[in-house]
Amino acid sequence: xxxxxxxxxxxxxxxxxxxxxxxxxxxxxxxxxxxxxxxxxxxxxxxxxxxxxxxxxxxxxxxxxxxxxxxxxxxxxxxxxxxxxxxxxxxxxxxxxxxxxxxxxxxxxxxxxxxxxxxxxxxxxxxxxxxxxxxxxxxxxxxxxxxxxxxxxxxxxxxxxxxx
Numbered sequence: 358x359x360x361x362x363x364x365x366x367x368x369x370x371x372x373x374x375x376x377x378x379x380x381x382x383x384x385x386x387x388x389x390x391x392x393x394x395x396x397x398x399x400x401x402x403x404x405x406x407x408x409x410x411x412x413x414x415x416x417x418x419x420x421x422x423x424x425x426x427x428x429x430x431x432x433x434x435x436x437x438x439x440x441x442x443x444x445x446x447x448x449x450x451x452x453x454x455x456x457x458x459x460x461x462x463x464x465x466x467x468x469x470x471x472x473x474x475x476x477x478x479x480x481x482x483x484x485x486x487x488x489x490x491x492x493x494x495x496x497x498x499x500x501x502x503x504x505x506x507x508x509x510x511x512x513x514x515x516x517x518x519x520x521x
Contacts, residue, residue, distance in 0.1 A: 362429075376425070404440075419434065471509070474505045474509050
Protein backbone atom coordinates (compact mmCIF):
# COMPACT_ATOMS: atom_id res chain seq x y z
CA UNK A 358 0.00 0.00 0.00
CA UNK A 359 1.39 3.38 -0.99
CA UNK A 360 1.20 6.08 1.66
CA UNK A 361 -0.64 9.00 0.08
CA UNK A 362 -1.26 11.22 3.08
CA UNK A 363 -0.43 11.61 6.75
CA UNK A 364 -3.58 9.81 7.92
CA UNK A 365 -2.47 6.72 5.96
CA UNK A 366 1.00 7.13 7.42
CA UNK A 367 -0.37 7.37 10.96
CA UNK A 368 -2.44 4.21 10.47
CA UNK A 369 0.48 2.28 8.97
CA UNK A 370 2.88 3.32 11.73
CA UNK A 371 0.38 2.60 14.51
CA UNK A 372 0.03 -1.00 13.25
CA UNK A 373 3.76 -1.71 13.40
CA UNK A 374 5.38 0.73 15.80
CA UNK A 375 4.63 2.02 19.30
CA UNK A 376 5.66 5.55 20.27
CA UNK A 377 6.04 6.72 23.87
CA UNK A 378 5.67 10.54 23.96
CA UNK A 379 7.21 10.80 27.44
CA UNK A 380 10.47 9.05 26.50
CA UNK A 381 10.46 9.75 22.75
CA UNK A 382 11.24 6.09 22.01
CA UNK A 383 9.82 4.01 19.19
CA UNK A 384 9.58 0.20 19.57
CA UNK A 385 8.37 -2.56 17.27
CA UNK A 386 4.91 -3.96 18.00
CA UNK A 387 5.05 -6.66 15.36
CA UNK A 388 7.12 -9.81 15.75
CA UNK A 389 9.64 -10.84 13.14
CA UNK A 390 13.33 -11.60 13.27
CA UNK A 391 13.25 -11.12 17.06
CA UNK A 392 12.46 -7.42 16.79
CA UNK A 393 9.27 -7.23 18.89
CA UNK A 394 9.65 -4.69 21.74
CA UNK A 395 13.07 -3.65 20.40
CA UNK A 396 13.94 -0.01 19.61
CA UNK A 397 13.20 1.23 16.11
CA UNK A 398 15.36 3.54 14.05
CA UNK A 399 18.82 4.21 12.71
CA UNK A 400 20.91 7.25 13.68
CA UNK A 401 22.16 9.41 10.82
CA UNK A 402 25.59 11.07 10.86
CA UNK A 403 23.91 14.45 11.51
CA UNK A 404 22.27 13.14 14.72
CA UNK A 405 18.71 12.62 13.51
CA UNK A 406 17.01 9.24 13.85
CA UNK A 407 15.37 7.67 10.77
CA UNK A 408 12.70 4.99 10.65
CA UNK A 409 11.80 2.92 7.60
CA UNK A 410 8.04 2.56 6.97
CA UNK A 411 6.83 0.86 3.77
CA UNK A 412 10.33 1.00 2.26
CA UNK A 413 10.62 4.75 2.78
CA UNK A 414 12.85 6.55 5.30
CA UNK A 415 11.16 9.01 7.65
CA UNK A 416 12.70 11.28 10.25
CA UNK A 417 11.64 10.05 13.70
CA UNK A 418 10.64 13.48 14.99
CA UNK A 419 8.22 13.88 12.07
CA UNK A 420 6.68 10.49 12.84
CA UNK A 421 6.41 11.43 16.51
CA UNK A 422 4.47 14.54 15.50
CA UNK A 423 2.10 12.53 13.27
CA UNK A 424 1.47 9.88 15.92
CA UNK A 425 0.93 12.36 18.74
CA UNK A 426 -1.07 15.10 17.01
CA UNK A 427 -2.62 13.06 14.17
CA UNK A 428 -1.85 15.73 11.60
CA UNK A 429 0.74 16.68 9.02
CA UNK A 430 3.83 18.02 10.78
CA UNK A 431 4.94 21.60 10.18
CA UNK A 432 7.64 22.13 7.57
CA UNK A 433 10.22 22.67 10.32
CA UNK A 434 10.17 20.93 13.70
CA UNK A 435 12.50 22.39 16.33
CA UNK A 436 14.18 20.25 19.00
CA UNK A 437 14.00 22.61 21.96
CA UNK A 438 17.05 21.16 23.75
CA UNK A 439 18.99 20.97 20.43
CA UNK A 440 19.44 17.17 20.80
CA UNK A 441 18.36 15.83 17.41
CA UNK A 442 17.87 12.31 18.79
CA UNK A 443 15.56 13.44 21.64
CA UNK A 444 12.08 12.89 20.20
CA UNK A 445 10.00 13.40 23.34
CA UNK A 446 6.90 15.33 22.34
CA UNK A 447 7.63 17.98 25.00
CA UNK A 448 10.96 18.60 23.25
CA UNK A 449 9.38 19.16 19.82
CA UNK A 450 7.70 22.35 18.63
CA UNK A 451 6.74 24.07 15.42
CA UNK A 452 9.99 25.64 14.24
CA UNK A 453 8.41 27.98 11.71
CA UNK A 454 8.73 31.78 11.83
CA UNK A 455 12.46 31.64 12.58
CA UNK A 456 12.12 29.92 15.95
CA UNK A 457 14.37 27.10 14.74
CA UNK A 458 16.97 29.66 13.61
CA UNK A 459 16.91 31.38 16.98
CA UNK A 460 17.46 28.05 18.74
CA UNK A 461 20.56 27.24 16.69
CA UNK A 462 23.91 26.44 18.26
CA UNK A 463 26.59 29.11 18.06
CA UNK A 464 28.84 28.79 15.01
CA UNK A 465 31.88 26.60 15.66
CA UNK A 466 34.15 29.44 14.51
CA UNK A 467 32.68 31.87 17.08
CA UNK A 468 35.42 32.87 19.54
CA UNK A 469 32.81 33.66 22.21
CA UNK A 470 30.48 30.67 21.92
CA UNK A 471 27.48 33.00 21.77
CA UNK A 472 25.12 33.48 18.83
CA UNK A 473 24.84 37.04 17.60
CA UNK A 474 27.87 38.62 19.32
CA UNK A 475 31.06 39.36 17.42
CA UNK A 476 34.04 41.67 17.30
CA UNK A 477 33.26 44.66 15.12
CA UNK A 478 36.15 46.20 13.24
CA UNK A 479 39.71 46.80 14.37
CA UNK A 480 38.77 49.04 17.30
CA UNK A 481 37.87 46.05 19.50
CA UNK A 482 34.19 46.91 19.84
CA UNK A 483 31.59 44.19 20.25
CA UNK A 484 28.50 44.03 18.12
CA UNK A 485 25.19 42.35 19.04
CA UNK A 486 23.06 41.41 16.04
CA UNK A 487 20.43 39.09 14.61
CA UNK A 488 20.76 37.78 11.07
CA UNK A 489 17.59 36.22 9.72
CA UNK A 490 16.60 35.31 6.17
CA UNK A 491 19.33 37.42 4.64
CA UNK A 492 18.53 40.49 6.75
CA UNK A 493 20.92 41.87 9.36
CA UNK A 494 19.87 43.95 12.38
CA UNK A 495 22.40 45.36 14.84
CA UNK A 496 21.37 46.10 18.44
CA UNK A 497 24.60 47.18 20.12
CA UNK A 498 28.03 48.38 19.12
CA UNK A 499 30.42 49.19 21.95
CA UNK A 500 33.41 48.11 24.02
CA UNK A 501 31.51 46.15 26.72
CA UNK A 502 31.18 42.42 25.99
CA UNK A 503 28.61 41.91 28.75
CA UNK A 504 26.42 44.73 27.38
CA UNK A 505 26.62 43.18 23.90
CA UNK A 506 25.48 39.81 25.29
CA UNK A 507 22.61 41.48 27.20
CA UNK A 508 21.53 43.43 24.11
CA UNK A 509 21.48 40.24 22.04
CA UNK A 510 19.52 38.33 24.71
CA UNK A 511 17.03 41.19 25.06
CA UNK A 512 16.47 41.31 21.29
CA UNK A 513 16.12 37.53 21.21
CA UNK A 514 13.46 37.62 23.96
CA UNK A 515 11.49 40.29 22.09
CA UNK A 516 11.68 38.16 18.95
CA UNK A 517 10.45 35.06 20.79
CA UNK A 518 7.47 36.98 22.17
CA UNK A 519 6.60 38.30 18.70
CA UNK A 520 6.89 34.80 17.19
CA UNK A 521 4.48 33.20 19.69
